[in-house]
Amino acid sequence: MxxxxxxxxxxxxxxxxxxxxxxxxxxxxxxxxxxxxxxxxxxFYHEVGDDMAYMEDTGNHDVRTEGMSYGMMVCVQMNKKEEFDRLWKWVRTYMYIENGPNKNYFVWSCGLDGSKNADGPAPDGEEYFAMALFFASARWGDGEGIFNYGAEAKAILRECVHKGEASHPGEPMWEPSNKLIKFVPGFDFSDPSYHLPHFYELFAKNADPCDRTFWEQAAEASRGYLHLAxxxxxxxxxxxxxxxxxxxxxxxxxxxxxxxxxxxxxxxxxxxxxxxxxxxxxxxxxxxxxxxxxxxxxxxxxxxxxxxxxxxxxxxxxxxxxxxxxxxxxxxxxxxxxxxxxxxxxxxxxxxxxxxxxxxxxxxxxxxxxxxxxxxxxxxxx
Missing domain, CATH: 1.50.10.10 (Glycosyltransferase)
Structure with a gap:
């Protein structure tokens, strides 16, 4: 098969x-x-105004990139474009990091009012955002601005791979030496549940052409890592x-x-x-x-x-x-x-x-x- x-x-x-x-x-x-x-x-989905919404972590009473990216993936699988766009606009409005070493990542936790609870990301959010956006691009077509789903997904993956280079200050989300996803940037260990080789195979087809070999290697590395974990x-x-x-x-x-x-x-x-x-x-x-x-x-x-x-x-x-x-x-x-x-x-x-x-x-x-x-x-x- x-x-x-x-x-x-x-x-x-x-x-x-x-x-x-x-x-x-x-x-x-x-x-x-x-x-x-x-x-x-x-x-635990809550609409905000005319065009935004968030998924509440009901145990911690905050909003996390984990839950927002999960919500987006559920919506694209269920063909719920309005809810998807509401979630993504909330993410880009409140969770996006505009300055500093984590620029172009997303803070892993915000208050229900959108106030940032952190200054750094959690990589499981970014990888789910990217995959959900690529699927949205394929299923619904790209729009403009933040709703140009494919461009947004590519931008996320570009940061994940290239941070630490001269043109992208900061810490990458994948360890360059072994292609394994980190628990958080700046720490040299992983979280087995972050490993999504089935996503990386698809990133290899959809990311910037210069990064496609990286994602092929990441998929292979993650499959091998799971044998160990x-x-x-x-x-x-x-x-x-x-x-x-x-x-x-x-x-x-x-x-x-x-x-x-x-x-x-x-x-x-x-x-x-x-x-x-x-x-x-x-x-x-x-x-x-x-x-x-x-x-x-x-x-x-x-x-x-x-x-x-x-x-x-x-x-x-x-x-x-x-x-x-x-x-x-x-x-x-x-x-x-x-x-x-x-x-x-x-x-x-x-x-x-x-x-x-x-x-x-x-x-x-x-x-x-x-x-x-x-x-x-x-x-x-x-």
Missing amino acids: AGAVLTGKYRNVFKECGYSEDEITKRVEQTFETIFYGKEEER CHPKTGLSAEYADYDGKPHIGHQEIFGRHDWYYSDAYRTIANIGMDHLWFEKDPWQVEIANRLQHFYCAEQKEHWDGVFLTDGTRLEEKALHPVAIVAVNAQASLAADGPYVKECVDRLWDTPLRTGDRRYYDNFLYMFAMLALSGNYRIYQK
Whole structure:
């Protein structure tokens, strides 16, 4: 088989597991409607004036490039151009950095009123902004100014790669020596859940021509890195990891503890599933997805809300985002071919969206899993 980038075919894993097309379509649409237009305790999309909107991190009561870029990706996948443009205008109005060493990046956190809470970026925001903008360009066509989606995406990637050069003062988002994405510019370690080789393959086709080889190398480097970052027996990765893939135990005085399988890290297996769906270049992805599903379904069947070291040691803490775990374990089914695929998919189907303060992160991963497993998380190219 070849990935969807060549075949144009996107698996509907829900249908493979016995659900009807009508109920799948209804569920995906309901999930979007709840997140964007549901009751106050359900939604976290908020419109501002006539032409802007933001996604609120309901646990921290701020606006993050993570959530804004996720919201834009959801909108382009769901063909919601008005909401996409509202989010992007809010980003360019309040989050864009106009001066200093982080010029042309986006501050990772703002207040709900648009005031900046930081002076630097988080690279997962920039890579999702760029991919969502390229998809918007292909699906809807380019407009003018900030709505020239393709030009905006290229500009973001140009900064990510070339900062640190004489013409682009500052710190790059990818380490030039090994082509691995950094946790944040200026620190020499990574976050496995930031690694999106399926995005980098597409950046290689859409970025400035001079940078296309870089993105090809970044895709290859990230696939290799994930082999190191995911534990061979459990499939679990740490939230932060060194360039050799080992859990990062430093900088806890700044960032707190992140050497365990905890909130950020849940995204890693979901991303592996997406890379397999789109490109199917690495057979290891099937193996590691099977191992993670075995870990949860066979070894930790009663402890899906646990916190683990990457070797599977269960700690006393409880997961902050238990619905996110259910979502990504199901999304692993895009790569897995073992005996636990249907169990993981059924568990997601039977799990409702989260309500309350922590719903933002859980429900975004839930939305992405719904899109991916229904065959609606797609590549858009000109």
